[in-house]
Amino acid sequence: MNMEKIMQVEGMMCPHCEVRVQKVLEALPGVAKAVADHSQNRVTVTVMPGTQVADEVLTEAVQKAGYTVKGVQ
Numbered sequence: 001m002n003m004e005k006i007m008q009v010e011g012m013m014c015p016h017c018e019v020r021v022q023k024v025l026e027a028l029p030g031v032a033k034a035v036a037d038h039s040q041n042r043v044t045v046t047v048m049p050g051t052q053v054a055d056e057v058l059t060e061a062v063q064k065a066g067y068t069v070k071g072v073q
Contacts, residue, residue: 002032002046002047002048002049003046003047003049004044004045004046004047005044005045005047005053005055005058005072005073006042006043006044006045006072006073007042007043007044007045007058007059007062007069007071007072007073008041008042008069008070008071008072009021009036009041009042009043009062009067009068009069009070010041010067010068010069010070011066011067011068012036012038012041012067013038014038015038017036017038017067018036018037018038019036020065021034021036021043021062021065021067022034022035022036022043024061024062024064024065025043025045025058025061025062027061028053028057028058028061029051029053030047030048030051030052030053031045031046031047031048031053031058032046032047032048033045033046034046041070043062045058055072058072059072
């Protein structure tokens, strides 16, 4: 079973921003899928079964792309 993490991300203004954040996260080892919603400032990250991706790794990737992470649940 896949595990999901919800990220609160500020700075996404449009669908283009959503795609950028999704691509950055999906390039990380262990991330199966990322779905961003700029209207809710939220990204749902699905982690592959049997793997763990640290919140810090997710946060760093999104911040390097130019967005602000307010939290990971």
